[in-house]
Amino acid sequence: MNKFMEFLEKILLPIADKLNNNRYLTALRDGFMVALPLIIFGSIFVVIANFPFLDRLIGEEAFAAYQEALGPASAATLSIMGTFVIIGIGYNLTKNYGLEGIYGGVVAFAAFLILTPQMVDGVSGVIPTSSLGAEGMFVGIFTAFIAAELYRLFVQKEWTIKMPAGVPDAVSRSFSALIPITLTLSVFLIIRILFSFTPFETVQNFIYTVIQEPLTVLGSGLPATVFAVLLIQIFWFFGLHGQIIINSVFDPIWYALNDQNLTAFQAGTELPNVVTKQFIDTFLVGMGGSGMTLAVIILIFLIGRSRQLKELGKLGAPAGAFNVNEPIIFGLPIIMNPLIIIPWLLAPVVVTVITYYSMLTGIVPRPAGIIVPWTTPPLLSGFLATGNQWQGAALQLFNMFVVAAIWWPFLKILDKNYYENENKAEKK
Structure with a gap:
């Protein structure tokens, strides 16, 4: 095992160093770090607002009022997390070039808003919240990169207004940014206008069509499910909400299969489908969130030595127990971290196959x-999803052991890396 871990360190650590030195990937990573405290805040209140079966304890009317009261906590953070990431990417990429980061952040966000359709249910001037959240993340990330690069280009070409000496510094910086920001946003306005003459009408529609149409040819069954699960993991690795992207295509299929099983269950006949919505939500996502990271949190408590992982485990455990794992995804981090890409992709696929054939x-x-x-x-979820059968809970427990076994050597490397860096920092 030690030789295997040394081999992984030899292969993966150099890759990690190269990625960490890439300004675009660094800006992407740091952009998500800007959103991290807001995501954690929203995640906590998502759990509090959705305690299982609370509606049965306090009544549906009281539960609705309870959720309405807590709703703004997640609506103002998780639901629009894309805005914070976009600003963070623009800020960090611009700052990486030695320029005023704040202008890179705001021009990235303004460019994204220009591309975003501003109409809801026929009412113009209204921006749908979904476009500012995970659904708009794909467009937002590329918009932030392009906007920051255009702003940097115009500034470095010195297409700026230079104010005379004696003008307050804040005023001088604002006028210096005026022309680069104007030119950058004009480019995105032209892009929006050009797309309005295409069958797609908007950039968002173009992106969704390109991503979703190839996926619609897939049906149910193990191959399609493994493919969907793998795509979810890949999208998350690159900072995109894989669950939302893939669910938008597969949910109609999974829900239809779910209804067929419910009808058969109520009639007392054989259940026709293995893969259903609850197959995904309970036996994959419902084990700590996407990637089944509850097992990773447990593993952190068992083998973690670095302060970073120990604190992350304490922070992520309460939310992870209720299948909210953004603290782990953004705090470990999982996004753009080559040290954990193998278990991140492999564990859900292995568990999918095990669960499928077990059923x-x-x-x-x-x-x-x-x-x-x-x-x-x-x-508890596995017990309930299988019609109050203990085997469902047992399968979840077994799968957590499988995930932990796959993650163990890779998490050990990551922990060792963090631990050594912490010791070096203390010696300085």
Whole structure:
């Protein structure tokens, strides 16, 4: 095992160093770090607002009022997290060039707003919240890169207004940024106008069509499910909300299969489908969030030596128990981290195959079509999703051991790397 870990360190650490020195990937990573405290705040209140079966304890009317009162916490953070990431990317990339980072951040966000359709239900001048959140992240990331680069280009060409000596510094900087910002935003306005003459009408529609149409040819079954799960992990690795992107295509299929199982369950007949919405939500996502990171949190408590991982484990455990894992995704980090790409991609695929064949062969009952709240903790969710069968909980427990086994050597390397860096920092 030690030789295997040394081999991984020899292969993966140089790759990590190269990626860490890439200004675009660094800006992307640091852009997500800007959003991290806001994401954690929103995640905590998502859990509080969605305690399983609370509606049955206090009544549906009281539960609705309770959720409405807490809703703004996540609506103002998680629901528009794309805005913070876009500003963070623009800021950090511009600052990397030695320029005023704040102008790079605001021009990136303004460029994104120019490209964003500003109409909801026929009412103009209204920006849909979904466009500012995870759904708009794909467009937002590329917009931030391009806007920051254009702003940098115009500044370095000295297409700026130079104010005379004696003018306050803040005023001078604002006028210096005026022409570069105007030219940058004009480019994005032209792009928006050009797309309005195409069948796509907007940049967002173009991106969604390019991503989604190839996926619609896929159906149900193990190959399609493995492919969908793998895409979710890949999108998350690059900072995109894989669950939202893939669910928008597969949810109609998964929900239809779910309804078929529910009908059969209520009739007392054999359940026809293995893969359903609850197959995904309970036995994959419902084990700590995308990537089943509850097992990773448990592993951190068992083997972690670095302060960074120990504190992250304490921070991520409460949310992870209710399948909210943004603290782990952005804090480990998982995004753009080559040290963990293998377990991040491999573990969900292995668990998908194990779960599929466990149910196909009858070792574990198939999902009964019961919609279990996604914040229901693992083991309880597996029990409920299979029609109150203990085998569902047992399968989740077994799968967590599988995930932990796959992650162990890679997390050990990451922890060792953090631990050594912390010791070097203390000696300076």
